[in-house]
Amino acid sequence: MSKNAKHFSIVGILIPIVTAIVYYTISTFFFELPEAASAEASIIDDLFNGHYILIAFLFAIVVVPLVYSISVFRQEEGDETDAPHIHENTTLEIAWTVLPIFLVIGFGIWGVTNYNAVIASEPDEITIYVQGYKWDWTFYYPDHDYKSDQALVLQEDVPVLLEMQSSDVIHAFWVPGFRVKQDVYPYDTENQALNFASGPDYDPEPYHFKPQVMRFTPVKEGVYRVRCAEICGTSHYSMLANVFVLSPSNYQAWLAGDYLLPPDPNLVNSQPGEGYYLDALNDFTIENGFTPPPPPELAPVEDEG
Amino acid sequence: MKYFLTSALVRGLVGQIVTTWLSYSLIRSFRMTVEGWTVPEVGLDEPAVVLACIIGLFGFLLSCGVVTDWLKMMAGHKPHLKHGAQGRPGWTRYVNIDVNHKVIGIQYGLNSIFILLIGGLLAILFRLELAMPGLQFLQSGDQYNTLFSAHGIIMIAAIFAGVGAMTNYLGPVLIGASDMAFPRLNAFSYWVGVPSAVILLAGIFLGGWDTGWVGYPTHSTTTKMIGVQMFLLGFYLNGFSSIASGLNMVVTAVYMRAKGMSYFRMPIFVWAAVAASILQATTTQTVGVALTMVVAQRTLGMNFFTPILDPELLAAGVPAGDPILFQHIFWFYSHPAVYVWILPGLGIISELLPVFTRKPLFGYKWIALSSVGIALVGMLVWAHHMLTSSMPPTWKIPFMLSTLLVAVPTGVKFFSWLATIWEGKMRFPTPMLFVLGSISVFLLGGLSGPILGTIGTDMHLHDTYFVVGHFHATVFGGFVFPFFAAIYYWFPKMTGKMYDELLGKIHFWIMVPGFWVMSLLQMRVGVLGMRRRIADYGPDLGIQVEQALITVATLAIGWSVLIMIYNLVSSVRKTELAPENPWESRSPEFLAPSPLPEFNYLAPIEVVGEPYDYGLEGATYAVVPTPAGD
Ligand SMILES: [Cu+2]
Numbered sequence: 001m002s003k004n005a006k007h008f009s010i011v012g013i014l015i016p017i018v019t020a021i022v023y024y025t026i027s028t029f030f031f032e033l034p035e036a037a038s039a040e041a042s043i044i045d046d047l048f049n050g051h052y053i054l055i056a057f058l059f060a061i062v063v064v065p066l067v068y069s070i071s072v073f074r075q076e077e078g079d080e081t082d083a084p085h086i087h088e089n090t091t092l093e094i095a096w097t098v099l100p101i102f103l104v105i106g107f108g109i110w111g112v113t114n115y116n117a118v119i120a121s122e123p124d125e126i127t128i129y130v131q132g133y134k135w136d137w138t139f140y141y142p143d144h145d146y147k148s149d150q151a152l153v154l155q156e157d158v159p160v161l162l163e164m165q166s167s168d169v170i171h172a173f174w175v176p177g178f179r180v181k182q183d184v185y186p187y188d189t190e191n192q193a194l195n196f197a198s199g200p201d202y203d204p205e206p207y208h209f210k211p212q213v214m215r216f217t218p219v220k221e222g223v224y225r226v227r228c229a230e231i232c233g234t235s236h237y238s239m240l241a242n243v244f245v246l247s248p249s250n251y252q253a254w255l256a257g258d259y260l261l262p263p264d265p266n267l268v269n270s271q272p273g274e275g276y277y278l279d280a281l282n283d284f285t286i287e288n289g290f291t292p293p294p295p296p297e298l299a300p301v302e303d304e305g
Numbered sequence: 306m307k308y309f310l311t312s313a314l315v316r317g318l319v320g321q322i323v324t325t326w327l328s329y330s331l332i333r334s335f336r337m338t339v340e341g342w343t344v345p346e347v348g349l350d351e352p353a354v355v356l357a358c359i360i361g362l363f364g365f366l367l368s369c370g371v372v373t374d375w376l377k378m379m380a381g382h383k384p385h386l387k388h389g390a391q392g393r394p395g396w397t398r399y400v401n402i403d404v405n406h407k408v409i410g411i412q413y414g415l416n417s418i419f420i421l422l423i424g425g426l427l428a429i430l431f432r433l434e435l436a437m438p439g440l441q442f443l444q445s446g447d448q449y450n451t452l453f454s455a456h457g458i459i460m461i462a463a464i465f466a467g468v469g470a471m472t473n474y475l476g477p478v479l480i481g482a483s484d485m486a487f488p489r490l491n492a493f494s495y496w497v498g499v500p501s502a503v504i505l506l507a508g509i510f511l512g513g514w515d516t517g518w519v520g521y522p523t524h525s526t527t528t529k530m531i532g533v534q535m536f537l538l539g540f541y542l543n544g545f546s547s548i549a550s551g552l553n554m555v556v557t558a559v560y561m562r563a564k565g566m567s568y569f570r571m572p573i574f575v576w577a578a579v580a581a582s583i584l585q586a587t588t589t590q591t592v593g594v595a596l597t598m599v600v601a602q603r604t605l606g607m608n609f610f611t612p613i614l615d616p617e618l619l620a621a622g623v624p625a626g627d628p629i630l631f632q633h634i635f636w637f638y639s640h641p642a643v644y645v646w647i648l649p650g651l652g653i654i655s656e657l658l659p660v661f662t663r664k665p666l667f668g669y670k671w672i673a674l675s676s677v678g679i680a681l682v683g684m685l686v687w688a689h690h691m692l693t694s695s696m697p698p699t700w701k702i703p704f705m706l707s708t709l710l711v712a713v714p715t716g717v718k719f720f721s722w723l724a725t726i727w728e729g730k731m732r733f734p735t736p737m738l739f740v741l742g743s744i745s746v747f748l749l750g751g752l753s754g755p756i757l758g759t760i761g762t763d764m765h766l767h768d769t770y771f772v773v774g775h776f777h778a779t780v781f782g783g784f785v786f787p788f789f790a791a792i793y794y795w796f797p798k799m800t801g802k803m804y805d806e807l808l809g810k811i812h813f814w815i816m817v818p819g820f821w822v823m824s825l826l827q828m829r830v831g832v833l834g835m836r837r838r839i840a841d842y843g844p845d846l847g848i849q850v851e852q853a854l855i856t857v858a859t860l861a862i863g864w865s866v867l868i869m870i871y872n873l874v875s876s877v878r879k880t881e882l883a884p885e886n887p888w889e890s891r892s893p894e895f896l897a898p899s900p901l902p903e904f905n906y907l908a909p910i911e912v913v914g915e916p917y918d919y920g921l922e923g924a925t926y927a928v929v930p931t932p933a934g935d
């Protein structure tokens with residue numbers, strides 16, 4: 001019995017140590033998320049952090065006893081006898097069935113409140129229509145009657161409501177820095193007149209489905225990318241679009257046509273990840289044959305003919 | 306050679322190719338003359354391809370002879386079950402119709418490894434492409450898309466064959482039966498899978514397809530790559546194999562257990578196999594429906610999935626479809642499908658741990674019931690694949706909760722394994738190494754699960770490489786490594802020869818660490834923003850080093866599998882016989898000679914004790930009564 005107590009206390013000491021090491025490794029390095037660039041990203045990252053703690057703890061309580069048993073209890077040279085005949089312990093079995101249920105309930109409640117916070121609407125959202133199609137994105141600003149073919153331009157700290165649809169197959173709107181992702185469904189694959197980004201006549205009411213909506217508030221000036229996350233055919237991999245998050249004054253200047261994209265290089269942060277894009281663009285993209293989309297152009301819809 | 310050329314396999318394949326080609330030409334010329342159809346750009350007549358593939362399947366089944374007995378029965382004859390090699394060399398049993406469950410099990414196993422190699426080769430091709438940013442040797446996104454889509458579904462076919470190998474070979478032996486309950490149906494389950502695999506593979510060359518193995522409409526209903534039809538049909542036809550073998554296993558386990566073997570005295574693998582079989586027999590139908598609907602929409606012009614919202618069309622009576630509908634019925638099967646693979650795998654882990662720790666399986670009943678628990682909860686979690694879809698939050702939240710609940714029965718398995726290992730006098734031959742490797746890799750898969758189950762975190766991770774890493778860890782830990790453990794463990798039972806221990810260990814020490822590197826780095830690049838199913842990625846994500854390492858790890862995994870195959874093939878040819886019970890197992894199959902006789906036990910065995918009483922003086926599990934008059 002005392003021998004067993006020794007084993008248990010060693011394992012008991014090792015578990016918190018391993019938990020801490022694993023948690024530190026995954027949260028600061030291995031599974032480090034791209035820099036949080038939206039209000040929703042911070043909310044979601046809290047939940048990520050909770051999961052990282054859980055992962056580290058569960059990893060430790062399985063791996064520590066496993067590795068300890070392998071190194072300590074292994075068959076000794078020449079010992080052909082069997083191990084002790086221990087085949088059941090109902091208390092233990094009940095404990096490791098019931099305790100995880102509490103964890104499940106806890107994470108379930110957290111998951112629900114977290115999700116509600118992520119999708120909550122804000123009072124003064126700016127609505128932007130998003131059209132996904134093979135293999136590009138178009139953004140339409142109903143309040144200003146602007147159609148933007150290559151870039152989504154947003155104002156820092158102003159919540160947006162994206163109303164999205166597809167012209168052909170399912171796509172998914174995802175900006176890693178903003179965390180949120182939403183699948184984008186087709187309304188009608190035959191009738192292109194229903195493309196709401198094509199003009200100011202869009203009125204969702206007569207149609208059978210509502211557009212897919214997504215809300216977020218960009219909080220960091222910078223350059224990001226929309227990445228289509230649902231397999232949609234030949235050029236799915238390059239179904240990207242730039243996202244520019246501008247300061248309020250720049251945003252106003254852009255609306256007035258006085259601010260030309262791409263923006264001030266100061267916006268570019270040098271962290272690998274989302275904002276890394278422009279550095280990468282200057283440094284090695286052309287050499288490696290990866291062609292980024294041309295700088296976005298903004299044109300009033302009327303000019304499109 | 307003569308025997309091979311006249312074998313059921315060759316006859317079937319020739320029959321399939323000839324009937325497919327003939328019926329394609331007939332339908333095509335009919336359509337050209339009667340319907341005025343003209344050759345389109347892609348050159349192939351899609352509806353004719355579909356019909357020809359279906360007719361080709363019948364061509365295979367009729368010419369290989371697996372349905373002959375049933376046809377005779379319909380004609381009023383009573384054909385006898387044929388046993389043995391029918392005067393041909395022994396190896397020909399594996400390429401001919403055979404009703405013996407061990408032959409069928411080995412057929413499944415060989416088939417599984419063969420398909421696994423093809424699927425692995427495809428993976429290596431696209432991993433080489435992904436090693437660096439930019440398209441290096443693939444010409445287009447379409448080529449890449451075909452490769453990864455085919456990799457997915459071919460590996461799935463290989464895994465189902467592997468599950469078939471384990472349940473067929475081990476199921477009857479472990480419960481002390483002489484065969485499966487329905488031997489002819491068993492042979493049918495195997496043989497229907499062969500032409501289905503041929504159709505899948507043909508799809509790569511006849512147009513390819515770019516929908517992934519999920520085939521979501523409206524992409525799958527509109528893509529111009531008509532290989533998608535072969536994918537849908539091959540997937541669909543494989544389902545017959547699943548349903549039939551699932552039913553067979555359940556009936557076998559219920560009615561054919563040895564005397565004295567109550568349910569709670571069955572070897573633990575049988576519990577897992579039965580739970581998996583119930584899932585197989587009850588959920589496969591829904592994916593069949595989903596796939597049929599896509600084929601019908603593409604071929605017959607019916608609309609199930611395209612939302613037509615133009616008021617005029619609606620007024621004209623064209624019904625609106627819903628792309629979400631497909632996702633529901635598809636995942637209602639395809640989530641449990643993963644449990645069909647991993648439950649038998651986890652069953653192998655539970656089966657082998659007591660042997661190599663020399664201790665009883667801790668909490669036998671809890672482990673047995675946790676398999677049933679996983680199967681039941683697994684049927685209620687399907688929509689967690691759709692947490693970023695347009696499904697309303699009132700649907701997403703219950704599925705988030707049910708998904709988290711899977712952790713409970715899975716946890717029971719892990720903790721019970723740990724308690725089995727604790728104080729065990731562990732021995733480490735190759736099968737045990739793979740068992741421990743399975744536990745470690747399945748742990749990676751399990752730990753990366755809940756974070757995909759809560760909606761907030763899933764919004765970031767959905768359809769990224771994190772999912773790819775999670776899924777591969779789950780499938781390798783839950784199926785592939787246990788399958789390899791089982792192959793090494795029962796190799797002396799199957800062949801009477803022993804594999805080479807050193808090569809087995811080399812295989813393990815390359816493959817398992819290689820897999821950790823691959824899967825952990827896949828998760829890492831996913832967190833950083835790498836989407837799944839992309840032919841190329843920009844340097845902007847800063848993941849070049851990781852991508853290169855993943856490719857290196859994949860190559861290592863590929864080579865290590867070749868080492869295993871070399872090991873097994875060269876060991877079969879050895880003349881030296883394996884010891885009768887090399888693992889000192891208490892399991893009943895080691896009471897019989899190796900390789901097992903045609904009907905397994907020389908006389909019906911009788912169960913007199915608990916299966917895993919290692920360390921209990923004088924305890925026995927099963928005995929073979931000496932046949933009377935012997
Ligand atoms: Cu897309």
Ligand SMILES: [Cu+2]
Pocket residue numbers: 639640686687689690
């Ligand atoms: Cu699932």
